[in-house]
Amino acid sequence: MKKPIAWILDSTAYVTEEFKAHPDVYVVPLNLHFGLEEFVDGVDLSNEQLYQRIKAAPEFPKTSQPSAGRFAELYEKLKEEYECGIAIHASAKLSGTIASSVSGAQMSNFKLYAVDSMALSYGLSGLLERGLELAEQGLEAEAIALQLEAETTNFRNYILIGNLTQLYKGGRMSGAQYYIGSLLQVKPIVQLTPEGELAPIDKVRSHKKAVQYLLNHAKQDHADYGVNTFQVIHANIPGEAESVKQEVLKFAPEANVLIGNISSSLAVHAGEGTLALMWRKPPQ
Template identity: 25%
Template sequence: MSRHVAIITDSTAYLPQQEMERHSITAVPLTVVLGDEAFEEGTEVSARSVAQALQKRKPVTTSRPGPDVFAAAYREAAAAGAEGIVSLHLSAELSGTYDAAVLAAREAPVPVRVVDTGMVAMALGFCALAAAETARAGGTLDEAVAAAEKRAHGTAAYFYVDSLDYLRRGGRIGAAQALLGSALAVKPLLQLDGGRIEPREKVRTASKAIARLEEIVVERASVAPVDIAVHHLAAAERAAQLAERLRERVPGLVDLHVSEVGAVIGAHTGPGLLGVVVSAR
């Protein structure tokens, strides 16, 4: 009989609450700072309040959880009966969250495998679900890690932003910096590549960019079966319309999630974000 394996992720996974409860997944919160006030993502600050602050050009920053926060989560999981923990986090290229988890894992009362998924948002969430499903089926610590890593390998994330300015301010723009010179003339499509935000294509208008985003996703989703997540920030109508078109055009679709991103990702992408995660099962 397999030992009980607990799954811990962070608040940028943006998993639906019912999925977290069903799979007993714990999310450690990152912090959002509005002006001089700090708030925990997921419980103390909304993405909408971040969007409003950005639109008013108020200072918005984010920070990782401290190792002590992870240490407390690991102790709690062990006290609840876990004999091993898989700790899955957003790309180390985008945040120091993974490093904080690694530090805490050294002092944990049970073995902890910390994984840099190279992902974020539901790209990370799908990895956590894969690990949780394996653990619930009696899988070992290594098997749960392998399931998450396999899911990450088969997952892609693409997104459209109205402006690169927010990514530039947050220092998360990577090679997409090269697009800034023509940022007023183009609407950029970006992707996660190697855990970094990289340029995918430049399109002249918002409508053409969103149409192109749809085509990229449909092409990627040709390897069935797949799960898809559509994320947005202050663009609910756009997201709903895109999700409906993808539902009609992707024959191998299993699950489709539509949600607004949380405050941390919203702080770096700004209002108007439209992102799609495609994850092969």
């Protein structure tokens, strides 16, 4: 008898140890390109090696989505074990991964419900947590996918980019947005919008004030909506991430505050020193 649902993520997601060990969760990695060299996200390079390469690379590193063939290979195996799959992918405005996933499912004749998270990182893994919860409640796969799509607007994120030049050269930020963020001594607060686009939403005059901006919004949603799970992601600045966690615990001492490294495929665009605070509002 086949199991009901396979859960698929791409490697832009923040993948917890729990998800890595989950028997029904599968992660398809993106590719990293340094010149003619190609690496598999999260597999071929440690965090330390990644940032060393970024600093030393004469050309800006690039990423590419997994091919439809790679997804088809996975889905050929999954259709023997599962009735269907729910794939939660990075925003289609930022990556073509979801298109490759859908094509791979068609090639392998695997029944797949593909969800555009309109997000990155914890935006994907938070939806996975919610999907598993809905499955435990007995919802069918199609109903779960529809509910997850409806809840993408519950994702909140505030991001301090470590290197705006990398983001701009990588094509993830327009020239006008880059110009605004590059003004003298201005620290832009960047956000993944509800439409799945990356855009600056505010700017402050110091890094300290920028971090406080993130914390103020987290504190407000904790008070207004009872948010009690927060995700601090960072690019090679664990000390600062821990400091943000401790600040969150001051206004929400009972909260679950997770700290995680930004994925390699995101780090090549955002740059070392990136810091983000993310959470999901409870479904209403």
